[in-house]
Amino acid sequence: MPEFTYDMLVIGSGPAGQRAAIQAAKLGKRVAMAERRGVVGGACINTGTIPSKTLREAVLHLSGYRLRSLYGASYTVKQHITMEDLLFRTDHVVRHEIDVTLHQLMRNDVDLFNAHAQFVDPHTLRLIDLDKRGTRAMRHLSAATIVIAAGTEATRDEHIPFDGQRICSSDDVLQMQRLPHSLAVVGAGVIGLEYASLFAALGVRVTLIDKRQRLLSFIDAEIVDTLAHHLRENRVTLRLGEEVSGMEPFNDVSGDRVRIQLASGKQVVTDAALYSIGRTGATNDRGRISVNERYQTNVPHIYAVGDVIGFPSLASTSMEQGRLAACHAFGVEATSVPALFPYGVYSIPEISMVGRTEEELTAEGVPYEVGKAHYREIARGQIIGDTIGLLKLIFHLQTHALLGVHIIGDGASELIHIGQAVLSLNAPIEYFVNTVFNYPTLAECYKTAAFDGINRLGGVRQDAVATSSRN
The missing domain is CATH 3.50.50.60 (FAD/NAD(P)-binding domain)
Incomplete structure (x- = not known):
């Protein structure tokens, strides 16, 4: 066996790379990580998920958006909002998340190199450091396993004069x-x-x-x-x-x-x-990397995880991919990333979904029915001023098994996990009918939507309650 500097080298410190490195370290392995940005966290923390979602919260607060249904469309908390106002909160959260990530890597004895990584051979990386004075320094590191978690960059058309302002x-x-x-x-x-x-x-x-x-x-x-x-x-x-x-x-x-x-x-x-x-894999014009179900590339000891391998390109699934790749690399049994996972679109209003859509079920000839609950019909919806929200359940016409949950409105990305859990249990929508939810909450939408769906069928099964004050 050749002597390697490390057991695992990880390229990239985003969600996928971080989880791969920490999982390997938890297994007692010598781990190093190369990050070319100069700060850890990848696009997720520095330019993508965390800053954009924090910006969203700043917008919702400063614009008074959530209260406009009560006080009118022109209502705002602060007049003349500036980019400085919006980014104050964002900068604070980004710095905090960078610190958290750094401490996690340090606590698990992961060696971090601020450098650009290039392959020399299948087991060796050339790390090119570039300091603030522009001085280049090179070193070579080798490892039994290499994980590519380089992430993606925003796609740029070479004919468009980007300037970062206009x-x-x-x-x-x-x-x-x-x-x-x-x-x-x-x-x-x-x-x-x-x-x-x-x-x-x-x-x-x-x-x-x-x-x-x-x-x-x-x-x-x-x-x-x-x-x-x-x-x-x-x-x-x-x-x-x-x-x-x-x-x-x-x-x-x-x-x-x-x-x-x-x-x-x-x-x-x-x-x-x-x-x-769209976004392009940060792999020197090589684009996305193909992998098998264990996240191995065509070179078995080289893995690729996260956005660089394409769909679904979610921080949540990328974390699991990194963890599972590390487990497989060192012979630890682990299940694959669950096929059932939620999507979140952090628009205003927010959207989240899990499971099947009506269009998919129609194309496959699966008989189904739907049940809906509008936020405006729920006390909590009136309290928070969200009158456009909607929770929609899709269930099998014969078995009543829950097939999909679709939500638009405040808290959609949080509410979706209730539906995800019930979907994972392959439970019928009567589960929601027979469950007591806190009042007043948006979670009540599940119960209201379930009653609506059952009422559309003209009745209920024996194990369901027949009436509801909201229906």
């Missing part, structure tokens, strides 16, 4: 120095939709452009339609089925502007533009 990617949108009066978001995927709804809640005139005809095709159509309706109410212009053919900055009497040319011949003129057309 024309931004999702990686640098939070570096904007001023809040624009108008914003064009190119790309209506999850990231684009989240930012479009955030800026719209601040009163920014948003134009959302996407070449697809429908938003979020993996989400239940009724939920997406509810979101689209709300975006339009917030003065978001949806330009679906439109492709961008060019983008350029220019100046007019209004100041710095951006002109976007559409393939249809139309033009969109705006103060700023956010280009959000």
Whole structure:
């Protein structure tokens, strides 16, 4: 056996890399990690998940969004909100999460190298350090196992002149120095939709452009339609089925502007533009990496986990992938990532789902029924001022087994875990009928939706209660 410097080398310190490194360290292995950014946490902590979700909370608070149904659409907590106001909270949370990650790595004796990693051979990495003075230093480290968790970067069109102010990617949108009066978001995927709804809640005139005809095709159509309706109410212009053919900055009497040319011949003129057309694996133009069910590449001792391997590209699943890869590498039995996991879209309003959609079940010929609960019908919905929220249960027509849960509204990404647990148990929707929920809470929506679904069938099964004060 050759002598290696480490048992495992991990490239990248995002959720997947961090979990792989710590799991290996817990197994008593010598572990090192290379992180090229200079700070740990990957895009998740530094430019993506954590800052954007913290920004969302700042927007909800400062804009007074949650109270507008009570005090009117013009209500705001703070007049003249600035980017500095919005980023104050974000910077604090990001620094805290970086510190937490660093302490976790240190506590588990993971050696951290702030360096760019390159393969020399299948067991050896060349680490290239670049200090603040631009001095390059190289070292070589070897390991029995290498885990690639390099993550992704925002996709950039080489013909678009990004400057981080007027024309931004999702990686640098939070570096904007001023809040624009108008914003064009190119790309209506999850990231684009989240930012479009955030800026719209601040009163920014948003134009959302996407070449697809429908938003979020993996989400239940009724939920997406509810979101689209709300975006339009917030003065978001949806330009679906439109492709961008060019983008350029220019100046007019209004100041710095951006002109976007559409393939249809139309033009969109705006103060700023956010280009959000997906993400690309941070692998020197190699893109996504193919792996087997154990996260091994075509070289068995080299694993790849997280966003760099593609779908589902969620921080939650990436963490599990990293842990499971480390377990497999060192012969520890572990189950695979569960097939049933929730999605969360942190738009305003929030969306979350788990299980099947109506469209999928219809295509497969599965008989089903639905039950719905609107937040406006729930006391808690009135208390918090959310009158657009909706919880939707999909269940099998004959067995009543729960098949899917779809939520739009405040707390959707938290509420979804109740449905996830019941789905995992393969339980019928009568479970919700026979369960007592705290009152007043949004969780009551499960009970109300279950009654609604059963009532649509014209009755109940013997083990269900026949009446409800809310139905």
